[in-house]
Amino acid sequence: MKNLTSVDFRTHGKSYCVEYHLQLVEEAVLRIIRGHPKEGLFRKERDRIYEFTDPEEREEAFQQLHERWFNHLNLGEPVQQVFKLWPILTASTHRCLFIKARSTREIGADLYLARVKRDQPELSRTERTIVVQLTPELLCQSSQFLVFLQREMLHIVDMLDPYFGYESGFPKRSLGPYHRVLQERYKILWDITVDGRLYKKGWLPSSVRETHKMLFSRTFPSLQGELENLFSYFFDQGPHTHQELLSFAQNPEKWLAGTTDIGRGFKSTPSSKGWCVLCQFPSFQLINPVDLSADLLVQIQQEHPTWNPQEPICWQCKDLYEARSLIVEAKPVKSYIN
Amino acid sequence: MPKVYNWQLGRNMEYPHEAAFPKRQFAFVFNINRCIACQSCTMACKSTWTFSKGQEHMWWANVETKPYGGYPQFWDMKILKLLEEANPGGQVWSKKDGTFQFEGQTIFEAAKKKLTPESSRVLGYLPEDHEWNSPNIYEDNPKGPKGQPFQWDKEGVQLPVHKTWFFYLARICNHCTYPGCLAACPRNAIYKRPEDGIVLVDQSECRGYRKCIEACPYKKVMYRGNTRISEKCIACYPRVEGNDPESNGKPMETRCMAACIGQIRLQGLVKMNPDGTWAEDRYNPIYYLVHVAKVALPLYPQFGTAPNGYYIPPRWVPRPYLYQMFGPGVDEAIERYMNPDRELLAVLQLFRRSNLIIFSYKFEEGPKIFEGTLRGKPVTIYNDTVIAYGKEGEELFRTTVEEPVYERPAQHANSI
Numbered sequence: 001m002k003n004l005t006s007v008d009f010r011t012h013g014k015s016y017c018v019e020y021h022l023q024l025v026e027e028a029v030l031r032i033i034r035g036h037p038k039e040g041l042f043r044k045e046r047d048r049i050y051e052f053t054d055p056e057e058r059e060e061a062f063q064q065l066h067e068r069w070f071n072h073l074n075l076g077e078p079v080q081q082v083f084k085l086w087p088i089l090t091a092s093t094h095r096c097l098f099i100k101a102r103s104t105r106e107i108g109a110d111l112y113l114a115r116v117k118r119d120q121p122e123l124s125r126t127e128r129t130i131v132v133q134l135t136p137e138l139l140c141q142s143s144q145f146l147v148f149l150q151r152e153m154l155h156i157v158d159m160l161d162p163y164f165g166y167e168s169g170f171p172k173r174s175l176g177p178y179h180r181v182l183q184e185r186y187k188i189l190w191d192i193t194v195d196g197r198l199y200k201k202g203w204l205p206s207s208v209r210e211t212h213k214m215l216f217s218r219t220f221p222s223l224q225g226e227l228e229n230l231f232s233y234f235f236d237q238g239p240h241t242h243q244e245l246l247s248f249a250q251n252p253e254k255w256l257a258g259t260t261d262i263g264r265g266f267k268s269t270p271s272s273k274g275w276c277v278l279c280q281f282p283s284f285q286l287i288n289p290v291d292l293s294a295d296l297l298v299q300i301q302q303e304h305p306t307w308n309p310q311e312p313i314c315w316q317c318k319d320l321y322e323a324r325s326l327i328v329e330a331k332p333v334k335s336y337i338n
Numbered sequence: 339m340p341k342v343y344n345w346q347l348g349r350n351m352e353y354p355h356e357a358a359f360p361k362r363q364f365a366f367v368f369n370i371n372r373c374i375a376c377q378s379c380t381m382a383c384k385s386t387w388t389f390s391k392g393q394e395h396m397w398w399a400n401v402e403t404k405p406y407g408g409y410p411q412f413w414d415m416k417i418l419k420l421l422e423e424a425n426p427g428g429q430v431w432s433k434k435d436g437t438f439q440f441e442g443q444t445i446f447e448a449a450k451k452k453l454t455p456e457s458s459r460v461l462g463y464l465p466e467d468h469e470w471n472s473p474n475i476y477e478d479n480p481k482g483p484k485g486q487p488f489q490w491d492k493e494g495v496q497l498p499v500h501k502t503w504f505f506y507l508a509r510i511c512n513h514c515t516y517p518g519c520l521a522a523c524p525r526n527a528i529y530k531r532p533e534d535g536i537v538l539v540d541q542s543e544c545r546g547y548r549k550c551i552e553a554c555p556y557k558k559v560m561y562r563g564n565t566r567i568s569e570k571c572i573a574c575y576p577r578v579e580g581n582d583p584e585s586n587g588k589p590m591e592t593r594c595m596a597a598c599i600g601q602i603r604l605q606g607l608v609k610m611n612p613d614g615t616w617a618e619d620r621y622n623p624i625y626y627l628v629h630v631a632k633v634a635l636p637l638y639p640q641f642g643t644a645p646n647g648y649y650i651p652p653r654w655v656p657r658p659y660l661y662q663m664f665g666p667g668v669d670e671a672i673e674r675y676m677n678p679d680r681e682l683l684a685v686l687q688l689f690r691r692s693n694l695i696i697f698s699y700k701f702e703e704g705p706k707i708f709e710g711t712l713r714g715k716p717v718t719i720y721n722d723t724v725i726a727y728g729k730e731g732e733e734l735f736r737t738t739v740e741e742p743v744y745e746r747p748a749q750h751a752n753s754i
Contacts, residue, residue, distance in 0.1 A: 034464070046545065101468075
């Protein structure tokens, strides 16, 4: 029994295959048909299939019915619209798969690569697949679905665009807790550039600008003085590159100092003294491990075997390991029962 | 639309069908004060009825942590919100001549506001798949660092302190007197059995329209994706009929009731009057708890379906929340439960002493065993006896208020 239904269409002179998970198709049709003027007709057709006695024949008939009504109700129309907007999508990938998200957290699109060899430098069109996870409810709301697709597909466009130069993964240095901060900053910056482009085309309401501006100011609080210019740079201008977003996310002050136009006249807050090699956060108070007790050094090395005791660590990490050693030393309080 | 009498609302109400009542009605009382959310009932039901392919997310019986839990998620908040939208500020009770009356709109009356598709006869909503997927999500989950799925705190030595109240709400289908699911089915595939009022979905008639799922305010009808048919709690009817091989021909309580280790559940069959009210049956324990002692209250009576599941409200929960959940009568129910008279204390001993359905009981006075004060009030406890009788009037068991103590003779000490 098949799991997918495919819709082939031609865009920019190329044939392209969009596939939908059958469960998604069925659920979307059942939801949208509620109260639809043609509900009676649909029900009449569907009711008849319940009379089939052969389970396989019955299952196939249900699938065909839902596929037919999915097309009849034009539920895939927003997908075709979006693919026509950005030719790179059909030129650089060969297939787009829509599957049912098990939870709202899974909703989104991603690019999957079928790399034959690990060191293979160039990937062909047939080795790239777009996978979109969504709920049937989202698929039924055509205007919201269109906005969702535009957002997600513009991210995919960036991933495919050589100028943007997308690379998966972050530099090695950003492992540990700092990795999450970097990921979060990068995500926010990338979303700003994506929504900025959609906003310029008039596809998003003006409120989106304010929402992103608020997020931007919360994410980069040290840039308050230049907030408007910087936000406008990412939201209104472009094109931007992966490297640019990443270096800004890693260290905005350093990035500003390196840029000629936007950094001119920028009064940054004093930058940190350096990075703590344990927690990977920038710190103003780095201390020399030579001053630490031997026990503490052993403890730290147990958890960070690659750490060189010559490298400075921050006060917060020192406090943490000192507190832990106190817990180990503490004796249990004598029970008051006996 | 025909008018029917709903005694829980204290008034007539509109219902899409003419009133029709069974001879007896399946009903139950759950004592929330004793539920520990062990989920034994949930699993007893699951392993009996919903363990097959396509029923993975189907839990006819469930226990959810209130106020934040729900299966499907937020089911009660969503329907309460819909009712409020249909009748802003009007969902209130009034008291006339000592009796309460609901002045707001039921799910049948509010359907006229057309908040749902034209074809809907009942106000409701269709939950989304993800709302059914995780029955107890966020209720007893370990908490890990933010953004790191499946990474739990490895050094946690202390449980977080609950800084708020909560309680466990055990739920099954309420086998309502005016079922929303039955009212909404365009094919009349749902019916109420005339002998015991159990609500069933005719599997051969159902065509998976899911109007019943949309309409049931308690969200106790579920859709099975692989058969494309709706299913619901069948109140273990072979047991209730006495046709289960285990029951030896005697009416037996459902699987979820029998499995309850917290002894919070009592199920029975109450006699009905021709107008849908309960016929007086003073010594039926369910009738006694609901109509005489008045300690057990219906769940969200304002929905208007006249549910046949009754709850002894949790005594520690803020009253406004309980008024919303169980309607008027909460204060009196809790007061009586906390200071029970001799008969109530005896009837509470009937919970889970047998798996057979109790049709009546007899109360026999016993000697005084305790005198003192409790929460500043004088208390006297008597070791009264309560005797349970079955369908044919045969004695099922007898039990006392004080738990009997059996002392082992010294000669057997330290031996088997």
